[in-house]
Amino acid sequence: MAAPAIEFGDVIKVYQRRFKGTQVRALSSVSFEVAQGEVCAFLGPNGAGKTTSMSILMGFIYADQGRIRVLGHPPGDVRAKARIGFLPENFAFYRYLNAEKLLHFHLRLTGRQPATACTLIAGLLAKVQLDGYKGLKIGKYSRGMVQRLGIAQALLANPDLLVLDEPTSGLDPAGRKEVRDLILALKAEGKTIFLSSHILSEVEQICDRVIIIDRGRLVRAGALQPMLAEGNRVEIIVDQLSPELEESVKDRGASVQREPDRVRIAVDTVQKRALAEMLWAGGSDVISLMPVKSSLEEMFLKLVGGSGE
């Protein structure tokens, strides 16, 4: 089995407030792993410790305790950074450069200046739909254009691991869809993607796993689909339901939703067998019986107590 792309083991980070003499515990024994090739969302309300965690794994700040490995190296190691594409939150650039010059600058910082640099950069700018603005200074870009450029620079060195802090922030719906498609295309190429986002419906569409933290503590980590299917209700679809049977069904605490050609009945898992047998016996034809999936947003709010997002 391949080593995880990211390993966070019992990481503790405490910020000291010099003048007040107080301490703020940003991360309390946070542990998680991100396997190679998976798209993992890092979720939490504002102030939960997401940016702190991402800064630690990029080597920008140091953890007080814990074991951290990124692509098998300590955070900040140039061997790891050579294989990482990073998009910080609210990406900032040298405003006096244009997109082409900025990407050339970043490419030189990777230590490479391939003969095909111009083609590579032109291709990336086309990929993020900035090829029509090559000559325009970044200072004149809109928020969405800056974000697209940030994504282009993250992809510059063909990284194995992408760390994206709010990749769709500032983008319009069409731009958000393009980024989602781009992430799915990168996933298909086998890249590992670790992203934070507040747009949970998007996370639900693109991610394999989620890690949820709140107030510096790990709340939940795991594969997304099984996590969403963990609800304690099932949905039974029948072809028809007589009024008498509907009364009996409702007596068992089920909810009934009638549609033109079918009837949906939602009930607690513990009741599913008895209810299904009752429906069969009552002359209803059971078309399907499925666990009810909650949305990521519902699950998130349940886990963090609706404190954020």
Next chain:
Amino acid sequence: MKVRTIALSTFGSFLRNKLIILFCSLFACLVLLMMTPLLAYKAMTTASNMQQMQGIVVNEVVTVMSLMSGFGSLLAAWAAADSVASEMKSGTILAVMARPLRRWQFLAGKYIGVLMLMAVYVVIMLGATLLLAWLGGQRFHASIWTLLVYPMVRYAIWAAIAMFLVTWLHPIFAMGLVVILASLVPFFASTFTKMPAWVRLPVHLFLPLTNVLSEQRFLTITKASLKPFPWVSHATVLAYGLDYALVWFLLAVFVFQYRSLSRD
């Protein structure tokens, strides 16, 4: 290659920095303003008042040279502090340091970028000095290398001190402190020998003795020629200056290694 990329980018950003352009333009206006009396004195010089006029011209030349030199110290300190502080403040440092770049490489690139700016300033300063001397009816009769090397070493010291302070303190405090230091040191230097021993020792240890690094020590303005100093003297003084700058730069690298990088 990575250090060179950072250095060239830093130098480029200085040339586009509106604040630097504004201050340099204002300073150039001031120097030009101070040069105009020279022309007047020159025009008024006759055989009878030649000696007196010569004295006025020399004073004028020395004043402008001192002003330019002092402004250079402030520029070096400010540029060094700003080169790191502005990256932290805007958050551009995060994208840069996400690249396979070591922290010392980033700081070395910044430092070299500042020295490139100061090299341009020193060449302009030399040009202005020669122009002043020519306007004052003087000519340089010796090598002018001290007018290039000594200010560069002095500015390297200020840049290194500023870089150390900005990696350690909040940029605003660092820049304020370095400007105060740059202003106080010439005062301490002039009264150095009159100080009691208990003050002199710490001052000697911690503040740069920029008076020994002054190119004016070797310049006999009245004859506009360079005093003959033995090469050992030059080597010793320059080694002192470079050593001082290196110590502060290495301290800056050490502190920067452990500093949290975030948007300030």
